[in-house]
Amino acid sequence: MTSQRRIHLFLDSNVLTGGIVSSWGLDKATLSLCAAKVCKLVLAEAVRDEVEENLLLHAERLPLLDADRLIEDYRRLIKLTSPELVPYPDRQLVRASRHLIRHESDVPVLLSAMASKPDWLLTHNTRHFTQTVAQRTALRIATPAEFFRTLSALFR
Numbered sequence: 166m167t168s169q170r171r172i173h174l175f176l177d178s179n180v181l182t183g184g185i186v187s188s189w190g191l192d193k194a195t196l197s198l199c200a201a202k203v204c205k206l207v208l209a210e211a212v213r214d215e216v217e218e219n220l221l222l223h224a225e226r227l228p229l230l231d232a233d234r235l236i237e238d239y240r241r242l243i244k245l246t247s248p249e250l251v252p253y254p255d256r257q258l259v260r261a262s263r264h265l266i267r268h269e270s271d272v273p274v275l276l277s278a279m280a281s282k283p284d285w286l287l288t289h290n291t292r293h294f295t296q297t298v299a300q301r302t303a304l305r306i307a308t309p310a311e312f313f314r315t316l317s318a319l320f321r
Contacts, residue, residue, distance in 0.1 A: 171202065171204055171205040172284045173204070173207050173281070173282075173284045173285075174198070174199060174204045174205065174206060174207060174283060174284065174287055174312075175209070175278045175281060175285065175286045175287070176206065176208070176288075177212065177274060177287065177289070177290060178212045178216045179288060180195060180287045180288060180289060180309055181208075182216050182219045182223075184196035185242065186220070191309035191310055192309055195309050195312070196242060196246075199245075199246040199248075200242060200246055205248075207248065207249045207278075207281045207283045208243075208248035208249065208250055208251065209250075209251040209273070209277030209278070210250065210251065210252055210277070211253055211254075212274055216239075217239075220235060220236065223235065224236060251277040251278075251280060251281045252277075253277070254273055254276035254280065259272050262275070262276055265298065265301055265302065266294070266298050267292075267293050268293040271293050275302065275304075278304055279302050284305065285305050285306075285307060285312055286304050286306045286307075287307060287308065288306065288307075288308065289308055291306075
């Protein structure tokens with residue numbers, strides 16, 4: 166039996182948050198692949214902090230039991246996926262790399278992805294993570310739908 170390297174997925178906060186709060190969909194399916202250890206979740210500290218902030222804001226609008234379940238689901242996901250953690254990039258590097266992407270708050274996320282060299286960076290934010298950004302950084306950037314279409318083509 167040969168062991169193949171798992172596909173490393175760097176998830177932007179919108180995909181990760183969407184997968185946690187939704188009951189179904191491609192974001193949730195992406196997290197399921199990571200929880201089942203089919204793919205390896207690559208989690209940047211910059212993304213993790215944004216997701217945790219978003220989840221707390223979302224939880225405030227829920228009944229107490231649902232809010233507790235949401236936070237517990239997040240903790241369980243992190244435990245199941247055993248993500249590869251990527252530290253915050255150096256502040257000077259963030260300032261020097263501002264030209265790489267239009268939205269300033271995405272610079273640490275982009276630098277974290279570049280440092281971790283994932284197979285895919287999945288995001289819904291295609292207005293900021295454009296093909297130009299992909300070419301500049303040599304990252305394969307796609308939405309979860311594009312990722313699953315590519316994945317399904319492998320099994321035809």
